[in-house]
Amino acid sequence: MREPDERKGFAGIVGHRDVVEHLQNAIRTGKVSHAYIIGGEKGSGKRLIAAIFAMTLQCQEHGTEPCQVCTSCRKMLSGNHPDVIYVTHEKPNTVSIDDIREQLVDDISIKPYESRYKIYIVDDASMMSPQAQNALLKTIEEPPAYAVILLLAENPDILLPTITSRCVTLRLKPVSDEEMKDYLMHQMHVPDYQAEIEASFAQGNIGKAKKAAESRDFMESVEYCVRIMKKAKQMEIYELVDAVKQLSSDKKSIYDKLDLFEMWFRDVLLFKATKEVDGLIFKEEINAISERAATSSYEGIQKIIEAIHVAADRLRANVNFDLTMELMFLTIKEN
Known part of the structure; x- marks a missing residue:
């Protein structure tokens, strides 16, 4: 069928x-x-x-x-x-x-x-x-x-x-986040906050949104990424290395995690510019987002987003995984 x-x-x-x-x-x-x-x-x-x-x-x-x-x-x-x-x-x-x-x-x-x-x-x-x-x-x-x-x-x-x-x-053009969220909530019965994250993560691709909604691991990945982003600035080098090891144990989902890191820093950038919660994807993490927005400059956040893109490009070009991740985390920590 x-x-x-x-x-x-x-x-x-x-x-x-x-x-x-x-x-x-x-x-x-x-x-x-x-x-x-x-x-x-x-x-x-x-x-x-x-x-x-x-x-x-x-x-x-x-x-x-x-x-x-x-x-x-x-x-x-x-x-x-x-x-x-x-x-x-x-x-x-x-x-x-x-x-x-x-x-x-x-x-x-x-x-x-x-x-x-x-x-x-x-x-x-x-x-x-x-x-x-x-x-x-x-x-x-x-x-x-x-x-x-x-x-x-x-x-x-x-x-x-x-x-x-x-x-x-x-x-076929990208599907709007509103249509995507409506579909996830009413057809796939996904809770509001989760639907918001999955719709943004899918970037207009309905298949990607459905896959995230049906996956048992996706929200675990979200929680893991949020946890790392919340403490990245305070992390010691050995903790960064541990985070890299954890990521390298599941290389298949690394691009999804990089997308989630970028979503987080786009929220930080948006909050820094507007001081408004409404447009944020990770609304429930507003305290951590506002704290990061206060301690990073616009230029610093842009550098971080750029570093995430560079990391994805390097991984696609088969550059050493651990080195690529360490460089990205150092940029996140320093900016």
């Missing part, structure tokens, strides 16, 4: 109203394109939007929302609709010419088994090799009347211009 969000149709999509309206309008007016590129970062909702669009196009009620109860919708929800094909790839970072030929190009001439359309959803489309894109080109130029091809791409700009010029490109 599919995720619960798919069962809510277009109405259940958080944010992306412009993209939803475009697709629903295309269905309403009968002007559905043969090829779309849906662009957005991992976790932004590309696959969910593509699935709901496909389900609505195939729905036997022919509305602008899937009815969820007809034979076609039920097949779509159970993941075995014969006329909706997910193009997969075995190599982790490449969609090869064989993947595109075998699953799409050679298959598209076979008419739909039972529906009005035959829909192909190509996940990770920005990983298509140039050869795979060229193999797809002729099909996109002269598709059968019943074909709809949905290319889901984290970075649509790296697709060949010959492909992009023949597709309707829809880009």
Whole structure:
């Protein structure tokens, strides 16, 4: 079975109203394109939007929302609709010419088994090799009347211009913190304070927010990071080294922790500038935030935020973990 969000149709999509309206309008007016590129970062909702669009196009009620109860919708929800094909790839970072030929190009001439359309959803489309894109080109130029091809791409700009010029490109923008918080509180039943932190942490990415809300460890990470930030200025060098050791025991989540450190110092900066609690993410830590704001200059806080960015860049470039963290903590301590 599919995720619960798919069962809510277009109405259940958080944010992306412009993209939803475009697709629903295309269905309403009968002007559905043969090829779309849906662009957005991992976790932004590309696959969910593509699935709901496909389900609505195939729905036997022919509305602008899937009815969820007809034979076609039920097949779509159970993941075995014969006329909706997910193009997969075995190599982790490449969609090869064989993947595109075998699953799409050679298959598209076979008419739909039972529906009005035959829909192909190509996940990770920005990983298509140039050869795979060229193999797809002729099909996109002269598709059968019943074909709809949905290319889901984290970075649509790296697709060949010959492909992009023949597709309707829809880009997913970041979801607002307000919409994100509302979704977390009312759909995922997350408490107010936690929803505020998770919405800000997700930076407009609904998948990231859901993952944080579903994780048992996320709020533990938040508490750990807050604890370190509260005492960072008073920490002795040996305590900094201990903190580095603790972080290095879970390198997978280090980028999340760096994001949380940055959120903390953005709160410090905001409070220093406004003296207001309302806009803060970590409202419950107002005493520690105001104390830090009083002892650090604007320039010092900017240096810290910059040091956190530099640490993330160094880790991505495989610079020594312990050294990178120690340099960052020293900047936090000294400023």
